Amino acid sequence: MGKTIGIDLGTTLSVVAIIEGGEPKVIPNTEGERLTPSIVAIDKKGERLVGLLAKRQAITNPENTIFSIKRLMGRKFKDTEVQNDIKRLPYKIVEAPNGDAKVVIGGREYSPAEVSAMILQKLRTDAETYLGEKVTDAVITVPAYFNDSQRQATKDAGTIAGLNVLRIINEPTASALAYGMDKKNEQTIAVYDFGGGTFDISILELGEGTFQVKSTNGDTHLGGDDIDQVIMDWLCEEFKKEVGIDLRQDRMALQRLKDAAEKAKKELSTVGQTDINLPFITADASGPKHMNITLTKAKLEQLAMPLIERSIEPCRRALKDANLTTAQINDVIFVGGQTRMPKIQDVVRQFFGREPIKSINPDEAVALGAAIQGGVLKGDIREVLLLDVTPLTLGIETLGGIATPLIPRNTTIPTSKSQIFSTASDNQPSVEIHVLQGERPMSTDNRTLGRFVLDGILPAPRGVPQVEVTFDIDANGILNVRAQDKGTGKEQKITITASSGLSKDEVEKMAREAQAHAADDAKKKEEIESRNEADSMVYTVEKLLREQGDKIPADIKGEVEGKIAAVRSALQGNDATIIKSATQDLSQAIQKIGTAAYGQGQQTPPQGGEQPGGQADEGKKGGQEGTVEGEFREI
């Protein structure tokens, strides 16, 4: 049984995706790119080129390079759109005996379905190369406004390409699937698709497990390329003001400007301003000229606003056609790379009165959704949906009240994780396992799931006993926590059912709180860790002085004792900086012991170096390999 691919067969770019491990994933083509130009050519040697290679030679071979074939799919030669395309396209379009439009490549006539099949074939072959196995089935997307003839032509293209077309689905529906909309109840969804060249808005209704397109609208001449153009125009104007040269007359300069404008536009999605720095952009009699202009986010938004506002009128019309108001829209989802622009997100949020969902890569949402549909039809998705994830981090409390994680949030279950811990005090007879759920670094800020005690630990210096703590979550979400003393073999455990956890709203609240308090929590944790580290170092050094004191020169011993006193004094207070500084001084002082010992020809290395308990890495680094010094409180 071969694999199933999902294909977004676009006018200018196509994308292919597959379900892998239950998740949709875009497959790169053999050129290493995730987007494949929807271009086909026959070169002068009669060789067929598809994708990037066809695009690169287009200028040398305009009559035999076919692009935007999607515009001709399922259309008659006499259709108005086809007649308009004939006027502007460089390749030949002819009428077939049945009235269909056909294109001529290399002296031969091809139907649009045959040309699209060449693109689909490349996508299929590239997918097979990537996966190392056959691809037999496909789900292909089409615009929601495609009629039966156009849909049939797309299906024929798939068949010609050797694919078993499981389904033709609408592009907005595919993107809704990618966003997991099918898992919700009755919903009305607006799909706002602002791509490179066109804008589309679709209103979908989800009911009884199927999507219905209520209305579509758009602007076929509105896209991200237009925003690049307004930036370019502005740069040319600014440059002309400054230098007196019109770059619009210089083809190579325009090419550099286009690339720079697109790059700047993308950067301004995340930063407040960017420099367009183009040395040697042109030259005149007085020498070379350079462009170095700063474009701010505010200026970009000002330049782009008329274009962004143009997208709202089709949204109004689509709502009117669907007989709906913005209040009746449950969710808005974004498709198309241009929706990454913050101003577009603001405008859409204001118009629809709700936060749009944008968690999926908008360039790939349609292909991902097509792959999901393929997965559902073939049964791949159904089986994997049985797996769940743990919504919040699970861990235990360790020395100083720190929450030490064992299973991070969003880990797929069933899963199991073990870690070795030790004791905090000498001769500690028992440890308390305090099971926690939450994202905060301090245990008091997380939720207690349960507690139990493991006793019978043999007397030993702190950090020596090994207690293995195992967290095991089964497929039903039941958590079993077990603690075992590796020395005695004694163990205790506790079972926590899912119902003793948190609701979805509580989960989201905890995740939000963790984010809001991140800085404060990090500071608090740092204070505790520096305290733990100081305490650990004092213990180690005092032990060293007791055991090796007679071998240490008196002056060094005195200095070290003084530094120990300073650390103890710092630990009386709460200032992490002072504690760290005192710990650092003590650390430097004890190095003199080693220096003196080696200098005097001593054979025995200082024992302090064997116990790296000085590191405050969540209080975890222990004296033995694999031992984690996340110590327990003595009860």
Next chain:
Amino acid sequence: MTQDNTIMPDESHAEVSAETDTQTLNKIIEEAKAESEKNLAGWKRTQADLENLKKRFEQERSDIIAFGNSSLWKKLLPVIDDFDRAFGSLPPDIADNTWAKGIELIYQKLQGVMAAEGLRMIETTGKHFDPKLHDAYCQQEGPEGIVITEVEKGYLYKGEVLRPAKVTVGNGIENSGLKCDTDTDLTE
């Protein structure tokens, strides 16, 4: 692998005939067998997917190690292009200036690093146009299908095309005086 779907015969069926009991039990067994086979098949498929993912992950990891710097070099190429432009338009009256010479030495050093890291320039002028290596910028008079001029350098990185070279290609027409015969971007 099966869960809590064990079907317990209702006690009220105790009075039904032995034959019906056998039929019911056989049905239970068949259903359990089918469920078991389905779960085993699903488990095997998941295991196989995992193995394939591991293999692909290893391949991708070694690609990242081998070609991990390609995206960094791609970002640096426009800066290197600017150096080429600068030296391409060096005024003759300062060509021997020691400061200018110093900058040239710095650029040579950078080119040395590029070569050592596996970057190679793509050959252009005079070669047959090859869309795997070249991106046709425009056509101009000259032998058909031959690269006439290089508009922007192209580079290979460890044998793979990092950026194709932008070139002008001969249109097979002589003496037309045409530098570039088109201003339109044909592919939208």
